[in-house]
Amino acid sequence: MVQTKLSLGECIYISIKPIIRVYLILATGFLLSKKGLLSPQMTKDVSALVVNALLPCLAFNKIVSYISYKDLQMIGIIVLTSLFIYALGLLGGVGVYFGFKTNPKFFYGLLFCSSCTNISDLTISIMQSEGLSAIFTEDELGKGVSYAVIFMAVQNFMLMNLGLMTVPYYDVKNDNDEQQKKKEQSVESEMEQGTLNNNNDTTTTTVGKSLNDNKEKPESGDITSNDSNEQLEPFDSNNGDNDITSLASSVNSIEVEERANSFQRRRPSIASAIARTFTGHSTATTTGTNRSVENTTDDLVREYSIVSKVRTGDIDLHKPLSIYTDVPTGNAPQAMETEDTTSSNNSSQTSITEDNTANNTKKKDSKPKTKFSFAKWCYSHKLGWLYYILLNFKRPASIATVLGLLCALVPWLRILFVDQSGYHIHQGPDDAPVLSVFMDFTSYVAQASVPLALLLLGGTIAKIDIKTLDFKFLKASIALNLYRLCVMPIIGIAFVNRLVAIGWVETPIQRLSLVITFAVPSATACIYFTALFTPVEGPQVQMACLGSIYVVAYMMFFVTLAVVLTYSIKRDLGY
Template sequence: MSIGLGEAIYAAVKPVLKIYVIIFVGFLLAKYNLATVETSRGISNIVVNALLPCLTFNKIVSNISAKDIKEVGVLVITALLIFVTGGACAFITKWATKSPRQWYWGLLFAGVFPNISDLPIAYVQSMSNGSVFTSAQVDRGVAYCCIFLCTQSFLMMNFGLFRLVGLDFREPEKDPEHGLDSESSNSASNPELELKSDSKTIAVPRATHQSWLSDRMKSNHHRSVQTEYSNTEARHSNSNCSEAEETCSLGAPSDAIESLSSDSNYTTYSNLPHNSRRASSSSRSKAPVTTPIPLPRSLHKTKSGNSMFSAGSASSRSRKSGKGRRSSQTMQDVINEYSAANRIKSGEMDLTRPLSLTQEVGEANAFSGNNSDSDGDSENSGLDYESTHGSHRNDTPTKKLSRHTSASSKTEKTSKITRFVQKYKLGWLVYILVNFCRPASLGALLGIMCSMIPWVKALFVHTYVHVHQAPDGQPVLNFLMDFTGYIGNACVPLGLLLLGGTLARLEIKSLPPGFWKTTVMMTVFRLAVLPIIGTAWANKLYDIKWIENDVAKFVVILTWAMPSATAQVYFTAFYTPLEGSHVQMDCLSVFFLSQYAVLFITLSVVVSYALKADLKV
């Protein structure tokens, strides 16, 4: 069937219009604060853990079989070629435009990984009206898109390439006057990080001493929150330590203080000299100087990993914003929600081990008691709650003994495996295998295995293999296909809504000089040069019979024309500290806004050319 040029252009533009309308709705939901950052993160976890596995399993089992293994291999090779070519373009852009050093690895990540999840699937599904592709061809095209998506997901999560983004955060910012790191200059002048005095020293964790010092200098409300959790009788912000006492008004037991001072993992701090306290007591306008007492990790962090003493939550800011609608959240709220920089710096989160398997961006390590309510966390944190605050748990000695016994038995069981892994340096293999337990990876793996085994696939869909059917004439496990198809249909619309919300929260505070050159050049590479290379590659594959149907050729061309993956926003927020400049996020915001501003034009041109010149529809 042949269509005219105008009809081909309209067929190329119509899916883009639908996609942009959905993105715009997500943009409005975020701007009017109807979809908050917390809500969006919950929806994203639902998409990753439930909807996406169902979609990939359903489309792969329904449309791919053992005879298509050559095309599957070609698609995987094509995906790898896309990643390598995009990375090369990013490297050329870095060399030619002198892009900022703080966003070197972020630029490479943006060049390597395109958005080959929601956008191409939504585009292919929008062409099921029969003018270009039939409904069966569209389903097959979605299955091909899922192969691309699985390849990228395996590299990004299973092989840990998302950690490329974090390489930009390895070095702290330089002091513009002295050319030294702010932290290194402090440590150089005071390497032991101690306050010398004639009073006893109190040890606090080295990794979080800065946050505690800043918390103690904040408002009286912060001090009241800290004293409430410390379970002492110091209930007022103007309470003072008596001159005869060697401990502060927070009431830390002396034996706990001495035990903390002997721990090598803690940095010692001293109370200020008594003379300075006498001088300060004469002035009622000054707040008394008290020594910070270490708090458990669960009191410094909420469940989402944000500081309890940070400046106001998004909801509180929204309530104070005015009489009208609540103010929309910004990228700072995204950073507050996703940031794990403090936990990474303190060693609480180990990036060489798999992160939580049920999160798009993990909040803790998988299979470890890093949750605030776990027993292992409180026992292994180096500081027990009762030792700091003098409180007592309700557990009986028998319960404590049984818990310790079970923990030691588990340690004995895992010690042999751990020693074997360490001896042969197989940590990388364990990392990959554990990440295959992610729901998205499991959905793809199960789908590929079931589709490649004919008699297993016959249990789900009709094939040339004869198996007994259910009473309704359908395969025995066909109800699972109905289930996965019904659930998976919600994946792409929700993904596009989340994309719109992400774009709505992008903001630009400051940019390095000349960064516009990097943005323009990389946008041209991603949306103009790479589609040309992709079209030539698809035609070559079709000519040598490595791909033999039109929809596979179309999906290959379409995938080369995609912008950068928006998941990089959340990976960047994951590594971004709560305080300080956010130059990486500012660069990324400009990068995405420029790409999606011109994607409407470039994608329409690429698809129109592909339909008329390559597919000859």
């Protein structure tokens, strides 16, 4: 396209048009959530659909279509720029925390929110806007989307493969340790009460024996009751012993039943505890507790929180979490087999060997060895971190990115999907590459990924209750967003201009793609991962502080991004 000079008003219009489209989609998701059409469960299901199906198709399609071996340098620049952005965001979070002395229970969440950026749905939506088609061709905009996909792949690698998504958990880790200590103390006290009850049982049994001693050894013959004239059967010593044992057992059973009833009165049942943990509601008959829980519990927290499972040991954060979900809510089965199943098998085998040791040893010698397990080998050689990284490559987005890069960087593979200059291969009857049907499929499915992601973002913002926001944190959130949306774009423009000066960045779409990445707010995933590690019960400090950050961010984002785009188009790109 021939470069033409644009007026300032035209540059402003081109800059605002993609932002207006983003806000219209966000407003639609906001209204759907307020009308109850985007419940937390539906948001979770649709988000899982986007992450596991739509985004992988988008990643594969854009990478194979617009990335080649000639873009290796740009891929390295994207990785370098991502690390630079994370470092800048982390520095800003530390400055806000110590400058405003914010709540210490939101320290790690603040660092997590300030470092992760929304480089997927927002950036891709802006690059796909028709407003930018006035200065860029379709191929150039497609290449810009592919750069955004590489940015997204780098962030997914850091969050999932390196385990940085668990950073918000350290805000509540100390509380979990304290509650674990309290549970241990309560268990000890219950054990002490149990010993006292056992002592009481022994006294009652001695009393029962004394009563039985007074009643035993009657005279043989007919015995007449004092209260009635009924004639009783003659006494038999064997029957008397049976009567005594039955009387003692009945006394003991009564005591056990009374202790069980008192224990149930003192502590809620296991079913009610589980229901309260995972639903946020109590099964008690009183409505006051239910109302209090409903008023203090966020819907997202009730839907996503796994703190109770971490607290009980059902989830080990040091092992890979579930793979095929948008937000992991459990350990991956491959990792659980390393210790849990082996320990259960070992316990069962030891119980068997105690009964038949000789036979089992012979059978073990005769049986072949078990199959090799890479997971067991890694954990036995203290390489669990390597297994953690490798297993997370099984995520659909990671698989699509790796396959896309493999097909894009190898020319003889890429030509099977798209046309490539300098290489020739026999085409199909429609004069298209043989495997172009896969590109059609991924392109068709990927069209729904960004709109659905923005709808979910609007619905998630709607779930932030203004009444529960931490207004003491409001100054800190304003300062953080001023840094992220005003200061970081200035640093980003200077950084990109330096890359242009040294010849690393050449095309206008490369410059604009890098600049936009510096000017977007925090990632939407921060909301989900913070809800993941926020306790269901008690004050939810983390979600209150995070909510204020997002409310302020999307009130400022409209203006700040318009200024950044206008300046970049008019001043840097020379339009």
